[in-house]
Amino acid sequence: MLEVLVRAPQSLEVRQGTIPQPGAGEVVVHVSRAGICGSDIHILHGSNPFAVYPRIIGHEFAGTVTALGRNVTGIATGDRVVVDPVVSCGHCYPCRVGRSNVCANLEVMGVHRDGGFRAFVAVPAANVISVPRDMPFGLAALAEPFSIAANVLDRTGCGPEDTVLIYGAGTVGVTVLQVAKLKGARCIVADIDEARLERALRxxxxxxxxxxxxxxxxxxxxxxxxLGPTLVIDGAGIPALLDEACRLASPAGRIGLLGFSDAPSNLSQQEVVRKELTIVGSRLNRRLLPRVVEWLADKRLDPQGMITQVFAAADARAAFDLIEKEPERTLKVQLDFS
Ligand SMILES: [Zn+2]
Ligand SMILES: [Zn+2]
Structure with missing residues (x-):
C-alpha cells in the first residue's frame, strides 16, 4: 500500500505502508483520488505552523469504504465517500455553538494527524459523506476545496443582491467564484496574471x-x-489588501478573509464604522461537505475542468515538482491511489 509522507521539511517520501484496521467508530476508506492543496506544499516546505512531522499529508480525498469498526452505523462497505478532514472534540465552546472548524482541540487530517495520501486510511465514521455511485472520484475529491469557499460565503452571506470582488484567481479564488455564482451574485475577479484571469472568465x-x-x-x-462591491473575498491572502478592501467596499459591505499571514494589516477604523463593514475570518469548513456534495450531484457546481493533471501516487514527487516549477499549468493536481 503506497503512502506519501513528509518525513521532515523538504523531505517527501513515497513508501510502502500497512493497511490500517478501523478502530471503534472508524471506517477504512480505500482512497481513489486525492487532491494536492497549497497547504500540502507549505507542509513540505516547513511553512505550515500547525504541522507535526513526520506526517502523511493530504486532506482532499475520496474513495470506497472497505471496513467498518465497532459502533459504526449508517454506512456500509462498498459505499463511495468523500472525507471531511476536520476532526473536532464536540464539547468545547466553539463546538457547542456550532463552530467545530475552530474547535479548541482541532485536528485536521494531513496536518495535525495523518491524512489521505495513502491507498487505505482509517477515519472517524462521522467524517465520511456518501456520494452518488455515478460521481467520479476526482469530482468527489473536489468537495473539500469547495467547502472552503462555501464556508467563507456562509460566514459573510452571499446572494443575488451581491456584487462580489474576489482577489486572486488561484484555486481558492476560482472555487469562491463558482460558489458565489451558484448563489446568484455578480462576480468580479482581480489578479495580476492574464492567463489566470482568462481562466476566471471560463x-x-x-x-x-x-x-x-x-x-x-x-x-x-x-x-x-x-457604492462599490458589497462583498470582498481575499482569496490571495495578502495582508495589505484589507485596508484597500475596507476603502472600496459598499456601505453595509462584508469582507471575508482566508489568508494565514501573521503580518499585521492596516485598517481605517473610520471606514469600518462609517460603512458598518463586517470583517470575518474563515477557516476550513464547518460540516459543509454534505451541502457541496449536493451541489456537485445536481450539477449546480460542475468543476470537472479544474482538474488539470492526475498523477499515479507513485509519481507524487513529479506532481509536487510540476506545481512548484510550472504553477501556471496547474489548477488542481490529483493523485491516483486506486
Ligand atoms: Zn486545502
Ligand atoms: Zn471542540
Missing part, C-alpha cells in the same frame, strides 16, 4: 480586472450604483 466571472494595469479601487468604483 469559470463564470462577470468581469475580470488586471490589477497591475488597472488599480482595483478605481476599477470597481462604479459597481453597485457607484
Amino acid at each position: 469559470f463564470g466571472a462577470d468581469r475580470v480586472i488586471h490589477s497591475v494595469r488597472d488599480p482595483v479601487p478605481a476599477a470597481v468604483r462604479a459597481e453597485n450604483d457607484g
